[in-house]
Amino acid sequence: MTEQSTEGTIFHSKRYTSWPSMTEDIDAGNLHAAFILAPLAMQMARQGKTKVKIVHLGHRDGTAIVVPTDSKVESFADLRGTRMAIPHRYANQRILVERMMAEYGFSEDDLKLIDYPPPEMPAALKAGAFESYIVGEPFAAKAEMDGFGRVLYHTKDIWPNFISCVLIVTQDLIDRDPALVQELVSGITASGKWLDEGDERLLSGLVMESASNQDDVDSGKVIVPDEFGRTPRLQAAVIAAQRRYYNQNPELLKFVLTKPPDRVKYTELELARDEFAEIQHWAEKLGFFDSRPVTEDDPFDFLDYCDPRFEQGRLRDLPLQDLASAAAEGAQ
Amino acid sequence: MSPRALLLGTVGFAIFILSWHLATLGNQIGDLPGPAMTVRGLVQIAGEGVLWENVVASVFRVAWGFCLAAGIGIPLGMAFGWYPRLRETFNPLVQSLRPISPIAWLPFAVILFGGIRMSSDLAAIFLLFLSAFFPIVTASTSAVASLDLKYIRSARNFGVDGLAFFRRVVLPASLPQILTGLRLALGIAWVVVVAAEMLGVESGLGYQVMDSRNALRMDFVSAAMVVIAAIGLMLDMAMARVEATALARRGMSRR
Amino acid sequence: MSQALKILLCFAAFLAGVTLLHGWLNLAWFEPSNREQLTVAHLPVT
Numbered sequence: 001m002t003e004q005s006t007e008g009t010i011f012h013s014k015r016y017t018s019w020p021s022m023t024e025d026i027d028a029g030n031l032h033a034a035f036i037l038a039p040l041a042m043q044m045a046r047q048g049k050t051k052v053k054i055v056h057l058g059h060r061d062g063t064a065i066v067v068p069t070d071s072k073v074e075s076f077a078d079l080r081g082t083r084m085a086i087p088h089r090y091a092n093q094r095i096l097v098e099r100m101m102a103e104y105g106f107s108e109d110d111l112k113l114i115d116y117p118p119p120e121m122p123a124a125l126k127a128g129a130f131e132s133y134i135v136g137e138p139f140a141a142k143a144e145m146d147g148f149g150r151v152l153y154h155t156k157d158i159w160p161n162f163i164s165c166v167l168i169v170t171q172d173l174i175d176r177d178p179a180l181v182q183e184l185v186s187g188i189t190a191s192g193k194w195l196d197e198g199d200e201r202l203l204s205g206l207v208m209e210s211a212s213n214q215d216d217v218d219s220g221k222v223i224v225p226d227e228f229g230r231t232p233r234l235q236a237a238v239i240a241a242q243r244r245y246y247n248q249n250p251e252l253l254k255f256v257l258t259k260p261p262d263r264v265k266y267t268e269l270e271l272a273r274d275e276f277a278e279i280q281h282w283a284e285k286l287g288f289f290d291s292r293p294v295t296e297d298d299p300f301d302f303l304d305y306c307d308p309r310f311e312q313g314r315l316r317d318l319p320l321q322d323l324a325s326a327a328a329e330g331a332q
Numbered sequence: 333m334s335p336r337a338l339l340l341g342t343v344g345f346a347i348f349i350l351s352w353h354l355a356t357l358g359n360q361i362g363d364l365p366g367p368a369m370t371v372r373g374l375v376q377i378a379g380e381g382v383l384w385e386n387v388v389a390s391v392f393r394v395a396w397g398f399c400l401a402a403g404i405g406i407p408l409g410m411a412f413g414w415y416p417r418l419r420e421t422f423n424p425l426v427q428s429l430r431p432i433s434p435i436a437w438l439p440f441a442v443i444l445f446g447g448i449r450m451s452s453d454l455a456a457i458f459l460l461f462l463s464a465f466f467p468i469v470t471a472s473t474s475a476v477a478s479l480d481l482k483y484i485r486s487a488r489n490f491g492v493d494g495l496a497f498f499r500r501v502v503l504p505a506s507l508p509q510i511l512t513g514l515r516l517a518l519g520i521a522w523v524v525v526v527a528a529e530m531l532g533v534e535s536g537l538g539y540q541v542m543d544s545r546n547a548l549r550m551d552f553v554s555a556a557m558v559v560i561a562a563i564g565l566m567l568d569m570a571m572a573r574v575e576a577t578a579l580a581r582r583g584m585s586r587r
Numbered sequence: 588m589s590q591a592l593k594i595l596l597c598f599a600a601f602l603a604g605v606t607l608l609h610g611w612l613n614l615a616w617f618e619p620s621n622r623e624q625l626t627v628a629h630l631p632v633t
Contacts, residue, residue, distance in 0.1 A: 012626045014534055017542040021531060022628050024442040030451050034628035058629075119546045138631075142548060165629075173625075180625060243382060247547045248631060385612040392609035395602050450614065535613050546631045574594060 009183055013245050019088060026050055032173040033184065035165045038276075039283045040090040044168070045305035046289045051171035053307035054271060056185045059192070060161045062256070062264035063093055064140035065152045067132045068125060073152060076100050082131035085116035085124065093134045095282040096159050125149055136164045137256040137264060138248060145255050156262055163275060174307060185310040192266035194318050198232035204319040206235055233257040271308045365551040370558060373551030382540070387559065389535040393453060394525050394567070397460025398518055405468030405517075406510060412469070413476025413506070423473065430466040434459040434524050438531055452533040456525065463524040464517035471513020475506035508579055515571040522564045537563075 014031075016022045019040060025031040027050050035058050036044075044052050065084075067073045073082075086094045094113065101111055114130055121133045122143040132152065143149025155162035167188065169181050202208070206222045208230065216223065224230060224238050228250070237257050241250035256263060284294055294300045349367050356366035365373065377383040412419040412426075441455035479502065487501045529538025537560050544552035 010624045012624060014626050014628045015543065016534065016628055016630055017539065017546060018531065019630070020439070021442070021533075022630070024439055025452070025628070028443050028445070028451060031626060031628055033625055035630075036628075119548060122548075167627075184625065184627070243380070247543060249548070252548075388605060388608045389613050392605045395605050399598060399602055453609075577590070578594070 009180060011184060011187070015245070015247065026052065026168075026170065029172075032170045033181075034168055036168055037088060037090055038092045038163050038166045038279055039095060039288055040088070041166050041168045042276075042280060042283055042305050043090055043288050046292055046294075046300055048292075052168045052305075053171060053174060054166045054168050054276075054305055055174075055181060055307050055310050056167045056188055057163060057269040057271065058165055058167055058188065060163060060265040060268060061155045061262070062137045063096070063134065063155045063162055063164050064137070064263075065132055065134045065158075066121075066125065066140045066143050066149045067152045069148055069150045071131065071150075073132065076153070076158075077104050079132060080104075080106060080110045083112040083114055083129075085114045085121050085130045085133035085135075087116070087118045087121075087135050089115055090283075090288055092162070092164055092279060093136070095279060095286070096155070096162065097134055098282060098286060100158065122146065122149060138252045141252060141256045141259070141263075145252060154263060156265075161265070161268065161275070163279070178310075182310050183316075186316045189269060189311070190316050190318050192269050193315070194320075195232050195236055195266040197267070198320075200230050201320040202230060203235055203239075204321055206238070206321075228254070233261065270311050271306050273302045276302055276306060363550065365554045369551045370554040373549070373555035374558060377540075377552055377555055383556075383559065386535055386537050386540045386556075387563065389453075389533075389539075390525050390529065390537045391563065393456045393460055393529075393536065394518070394521050397457045397525075398464045398521050400457070401461045401464035401468055401517065401521075402514060405465045406472050409469040409472025409510075410476045410502070410506065412473040413479075414502070419473060419477065426466060426469055430470070434463040435527050435531065437462060438528060456528050456533055456536075459528045460521045460525055464521045467517040467520060468510075468513050471516070472506070472510050475509035475513070476502060478509075479505050511571075511575040511578060515568065515575055518567055518571050519564070522560075522567055526560055 016025075019037065022031070022034055022036065023040070023044060026034060026044070029050075038054075041052065041054050044050065045054075065076075073079060084097065086097060088094070097111070097113065100106075101108075116124065116130075116133065118135045118139045121135050121139050124130065125133055125143060126148050140149075140151060144151060167185070169184075174181055202224070206224055207216045209223050209225045212221070212223050222239055222242070224235060228234055228238065234254060234257070237250050237253035239245065241248050241253050280300070283289065289300070292298070353367050356364050356369075359366055359369070374383075412423060437459055438455070441458045442452070445451045445454040445458065483501055483505055487497055492500060525536065526538040526541070529536035530542045531538075533539060537556050540556040541553050544550070544556065
């Protein structure tokens, strides 16, 4: 959201279409900050080709296991002997499934995991390519909104505060410009706090449709349809739906952000040692670090892949319009 | 093009569009898009300006990749054609690199051109260079190697030698085959640019296809496909035109 | 001017034109900015 403000650094959001092209760009030195799958981030840190550090989370939860609406599956145990699509081999979604398989006493053959591109998952579920899938939003909400899928579990029910993607920056950037990293992390913390706790004040650069005029259109202001609503989450849905961010249908993002509101969470984004220890434990167990196994002589610990110091910084203020002008707009 | 050919060509398109329309009747956005949905999608992305950025990005990469390949490939291929020793040394290498799809080079290209300005463009241009380079070298080599000996002998008898010999005899005689090679190479490069942009970069028509897929907008995917086809056709027609004029001037136009 | 030269010039003009257009549309070559910039990558999945 920082592109909305008029001062400070401009953070450009660059939308990739695959994880490898992102990691290759980081290794090539073209890219210094990214939201990336948590275990993939650890693996990059472990391989050490490019030194990267996790500095913050972008959100929590926001992942779901989806089954067809007419499916008889009522709990994870019913998935025995079926196929499930996962977004990536090194995704935390896979760790979640493996963790549940262990919990429910599944053997490796009891659930066949298939690597599948997330955007294709809803259609493939409908076509019967597999019996369930686990994915980050908005591709779970998509099946729900279109009516052919239902959520078996939200992550809040099976691994509360689930971590899907994390913010990594290169060590190079941390050394070169720690203030810039600080600005980025503080901005994300502030945006998250606003998303979960903010009031109906509009972000600067936004205008309600009924209060907008030709000048607003010409100056590129983001216009919020009145019937859409103006809570921070709905403002965010309108912003994120734009082409330069997610390029998604705003109604779908509205669904993701509000049905129910704790489907995705944007507070408590601080890095917690025990949560990463759990992810690392499973990553080791599943062989994510096989190219450089973790041993006593060659340890791998929280501070080898996380740098939580930027979370201590001063919280910054988001550029919000004051309520007076919002009320004036409402009266118009 | 004769009126009859034009008519028949139109009929071909009509049959295709009609069966496409019937097969996708009643589909929603997100399903397989029909022709009407595709046209609406096309109007929308063209209106938003996204399309033009992507078209320019793809054409830019192809133009550079192709020109570099032609600039290096033609002289190299002609040298291979003229000097058998050179050909025997390097042609097996060229022929064994040729069947590797340029897409396979993508990860290396990204790393090779990493950390500099426009690196993703350079990586894509490198792939396009590879895809066009091999057909051009091969065509130029065989064009010169298969020169009719009687041209060479009679030219020598008239005392034509050196640069004049190259310009007046070798070049004109090998031109038709080289031009065909260029046209073929441009076609391949266009196919490759779209594939390369699906994997490596964040602009271009291939990116448009992948990004629309991620955005669950299949109508934008098919709209991008229509644009890919149209531009591919235009590039080919332009090359055919160059080929025809160049040959007509030398009294070698075909049919 | 020979025809070969004309074709070459056409190619060169096309290359230059498409390069400038690409720089303008995709790389913001002609937009001065004195604010610091950083690109943050993501996929359209949470």
